[in-house]
Amino acid sequence: MRIPVQRQLIWWGIAGILLLVTMWLLGSAILPFILGAGVAYLLDPVADRLERMGLSRTMSVVVITAAAVLVFALALLLVVPLLVRQASQLIATAPEMLDGLRSFLASQFPNLMPEDSTINVAITRVSSAIGERAGEVISTVMGSVAGVFGVIALFVIVPVVAFYLLLDWDRMVAHIDTLLPREHAPTLRRLAHEVDEALSGFLRGQGLVILILGTWYSFMLMLVGLPFGFFIGIMAAVLSFIPYVGVLVGGATAIGVALFSFWGDPLWIGAVVAIFAIGQVVEGNYLQPKIVGESIGLHPVWLLLALSVFGTLFGFVGLVIAVPLAAALGVLVRFLTQRYRESSLYTGQGAPAEPAEPMRVELVPRGTVEASRQDAATSPSSADIA
Incomplete structure (x- = not known):
């Protein structure tokens, strides 16, 4: 017996709500696994290319992991300290720059910049606020980064998760394909392919x-x-x-x-x-x-909305998953829009009626029915025999 589509939507909707609630409750506990899955997704095409060049899947993953660790170590030793140092210096120098701007505007435009003018007061307040909170901002940012990622998550969990997922990525995708509802499997495969094109095109x-x-x-x-x-x-x-x-x-x-x-x-x-x-x-x-291309399906406004909404709901985890979910929701919205334009709600025409049950007709040689009638007329009835 076929399950109605409405009931299927109810069950899948409940499953989606449970998934979102789980993400909200677990929060940063699942962040390393999400990051590891994202790294594996981004590096899977590289592994596939190395396989086509003759390397085994295991050796391809080992080569990619070694290269990624080397790049990450160089960035951590050379790039990150320079970024942090210059960011700190820029924040510390900002009040002096704003004071210079205020002095320049006051000297060049004395009529527009009196002592009690709105612009003058605003620049003074911003300069004072930056000067007072420069060290606090830097320490807060560094503390939050350390708290979000964590040393263990950065250096152990994320690389390990990415390594094993990248190693079994193709088998995992094939196994997930076998779990798709058979009735909707072709549609789900097409939607997943469109999401992959939009997401990979944007990220890479x-x-x-x-x-x-x-x-x-x-x-x-x-x-x-x-x-x-x-x-x-x-x-x-x-x-x-x-x-x-x-x-x-x-x-x-x-x-x-x-x-x-x-x-x-x-x-x-x-x-x-x-x-x-x-x-x-x-x-x-x-x-x-x-x-990047012009048809990846991720409009900047849509992306900003996704970052704002998911960041508010799920914190840093929401910011991480905002881009994939924005791509998936964009594909789903286009699919539903297409279905809407094909529906009677858009066209104003009712759906065609269901065809009636077919009538079964048995074909017999010509004269068969007439012969049966004659046999019935000439043959003695059971009452005559009695």
Whole structure:
């Protein structure tokens, strides 16, 4: 007996709610496993390529793990300390920069910047707040990062989970395929394929764009001698996954530091402006269209909404799973929209009636029925025989 679709939706809805409640209750306890699964998902194509080159699955995973550990160690030893140091220095120098901005505006526009003006008071308050809370902000950020990830989760659980999941990824996917409801398996496979295309296109493509932009911004800003150039370049590149936000925030910060550091030398200020202008032109005309693509299904507004909602509901775990869930929900919304346009609710026409039960007709040679009637008429009845 076939289970109605409505009842199936109820059961699957209950299962989804239980999964969300479990994630909310467990919180950071499942974060290392989510991160490990994400790492395995991102590296699975690399393992598949190494397998096509002749390596076994185990050897492919060992090679990938060794390379990942080496890159992570270099980043931890060389990049992270420089980022933390420059971020701390930038926060500590910010009050002095704001005081310089206030003095400049007061000297150039005395009518607009009296002592009790709104702009003057606001700049003074922001400068004082940054100066008082600079150390507190840095210690809070570092403490929260240490608390969220944890030394054990970072250095033990995540790599181990990623290693074993990457080793059994193909078998795990095949096993999950066998557990799909048979009636809806083709549709679920198609939706999963679309989610994979959207998610992999965004994560791998945007990751490569961030790497290219981060290298360009940080190297060029350091080359022109801009203080905190490495941190500003990395910050602008990381924020570039939101169109125009990276270049606006990073560019404004870089130009502000350049004005403070290179005042009276417009050549270097123009060089900083040119670096961000070139980066924006290359990103908009080549990197985003060629690498990320225009049809991955993750609109920036949709992504920001997902980050805000899931971050509020599940904290840092929500931020980690926001992008995959945004991709899945985007594909599901497009699928439901397509079904809606095919339904009678959209077209205004009722669904065709169910066909009637077919009538069974037995075909016999011509004259068979007439012969049966004659035999019945001529044959003696049971009453005559009695």
